[in-house]
Amino acid sequence: MHDRRSFMKLGAGVAAAGAMLPLTASAKCAEDDVSWDGEYEVVIIGSGFAGLAAAVEAKHKGAKDVVIFEKMGVYGGNSTLNAGQACFAGTDLQKKLGIKDSADLMVKDQLKSGRGVASESLLRHSAELGPYVYQMTKDCGCVYRDFIITTGGTSATRSHQVVERSGSGFIQPMLKTARKMGVETQIRHKFEHLIHDKKGRVIGVNIRKGYHFGFEDSGELINIKAKRGVIIATGGFGYNISLRQAQDPTLTAEVGCTNAKGATGDGLIEMLAAGATPVHLAHIQSGPWASPDEGGFGYGAGFSLYNFPHSIAIDRNTGQRFMNEIADRKTRADLELQRRDQNGNPNPALLIAPKHEAKNDPSMAKVLKYNVAWEFDSVEAIAKHFDVPLQPLKQQIADWNSYVDKGEDPQFGKRMNAGRGIKLTAPFIVQRLWPKVHYCQGGIQINTKAEVLAAKTGKPIPGLFAAGEVTGGIHGVSRLGGCSTPECLAFGVTAARSIMEA
Incomplete structure (x- = not known):
């Protein structure tokens, strides 16, 4: 990526002909009006399961230029902090252990847990992609235990666990693989805003380069062009106590949180400002x-x-x-x-x-x-x-x-x-x-192509895709244990496929 020496300062906007255009989450401008500081085919915001799966799959699909921007000083976010489990149905390991399971049965279990408001189409899409993403992670170097774990609310034993018993057992091999494939990765780059063209298509992002968490004015603003589109994979908002308590008043500071401190909902908030549809924001899960x-x-x-x-x-x-x-x-x-x-x-x-x-x-x-x-x-x-x-x-x-x-x-x-x-x-x-606050079932609405849907029209926002915990409506009232990892991976893969077909 080519870095410019003269970065825009806080409050400045996109350099326009003879003027400065204030940059907001819903800013629309002619492409020629923007002063770009870098350009990629695919821009991914967030380096957890969804972001890394999207990066690897985008390269598999022939993307030449892929970048991942991570706001924190380390990669992985919340994904590194879980128990390293992922529920897959119909794997070779299940068959070896004599466990009968299927995508249909997995979806049935999740719909029951979702208490009538989970999305059957999204759950089915994720479950059916399970064997693919299971193999993809193994191809990246993830090593699973020979033992499969029983998680709550399931009618079959299906939670596959990496030997590290931590999400890092997924993150590190996938990050290494992405880099080998040519994916550029950047830490301390905080996503600020989406940049649209005059027709409403997302054509890039405004990024705070050199950001340090807790110092919101740190770093300098740059504009990054996304030739094919942007994938938002920034996770949930479990550590944003005021936001979560606004949705569920019982989730006070008395209830702890398992999340990384960076789980403050930045991507969610910016997409909502850009007109995305919110769904199920009050459904916030605590880990028992x-x-x-x-x-x-x-x-x-x-x-x-x-x-x-x-x-x-x-x-x-x-x-x-x-x-x-x-x-x-x-x-x-x-x-x-x-x-x-x-x-x-x-x-x-x-x-x-x-x-x-x-x-x-x-x-x-x-x-x-x-x-x-x-x-x-x-x-x-x-x-x-x-x-x-x-x-x-x-x-x-x-x-x-x-x-x-x-x-x-x-x-x-x-x-x-x-x-x-x-x-x-x-x-x-x-x-x-x-219990501790663990997972936000609510977020912005996507379809089975991982396209972000607009609240005003119900149609996809061109050039904008999302995957992982930043999305909502998939699991409903309650998410079963071990089911976020495969969902993040599946929709990361889906977002990459969709963006490469766009």
Whole structure:
């Protein structure tokens, strides 16, 4: 990219003939009026799953010039912070393990979780692309474990996990592959505005080069031309407390957040200003696997995700279970938030796992090392430490083990085959549970071509595509665990295909 020495300052606009045209998110101008500082076939904003998948696929489709702009000082955003899981249906690994699954079954599970407002067409598009993006990630160098994880709300075991057990296991190989293919990558480049021509087509972006998070006036403004179009993959707005609380007043600062601090909704806000259709902004999901004893996503999430199928979550006031530990996320998070003491203050539930099984996952060592979970040799020790009624807790554990024997959970209807016959016996590993804001189901509306739809017309905004958490309406009220990664990848691929066909 050719950099100009004289960059535009904050508040300046696009250099026009004899004048300065103020630049806003809805600015329209003749292409000849813009002073461009660089030019690419495909411009991608955001370096997470969706952005990297779009970059790799665009190169596969023959794009000569592709650039990724990332506002933070590191690549990956929220995508690096998850547990490295992705739900795919019909993979070779599932077949090897004797797991029967299909895109139809995956869509059915997601529609149920979406509570009537999820988009069947978008979910189906993502699910059917699953095997392709699964193979694409492997071709990029992502390495999956031989073990597939059971996530909440699913009727088949389908969550494939990379060996790093972190989103970085996707991000680093995909970033390396994109660069090898010739994709240019830039950090500390914050997307400010879209640039349109007089007919409304997106022809470029206004970028703040040299941006440092938290210093909104830092850096200098440049204009980048996008010959084919722009793909927005900037993620959600979970760390924008005022914005999320405006949509859902219950999501105060009392509820933590697993997101990277850069998840402030920049791309969403700019597309809305440009006339994109908002959808489901109030549907914001909290992760029921989070721990209040650490910041961000943490190690506790991985521990919970592994152990939920064969463990129990109990209310400290009663010593009894209060939920199906592998129900969908919203069901569990809502129930966990109801665990309060007599004064109405949070009284986080306890996840009690058997050490003989928990030790088979690397997360156990981490949660013990960092005081996110604790080991106890007896039920009595748990009850004393957490002030839990002893006899009800003993009875609950005995009842649970009888459910394991019978293969049926009469309390909450938990799918017992997910636990593989594992009983809850001493010693125990115990972690506290308290939800954290994790994912925004709401965003801007797209179609199955990843085209951004205009609120005024319902038609695509020419030259503008989006993928990942910045989009909305796909999952509905609640998103199933492990389903954002494949969706981000699938619609990143779709956006690249669409932009190359435009």
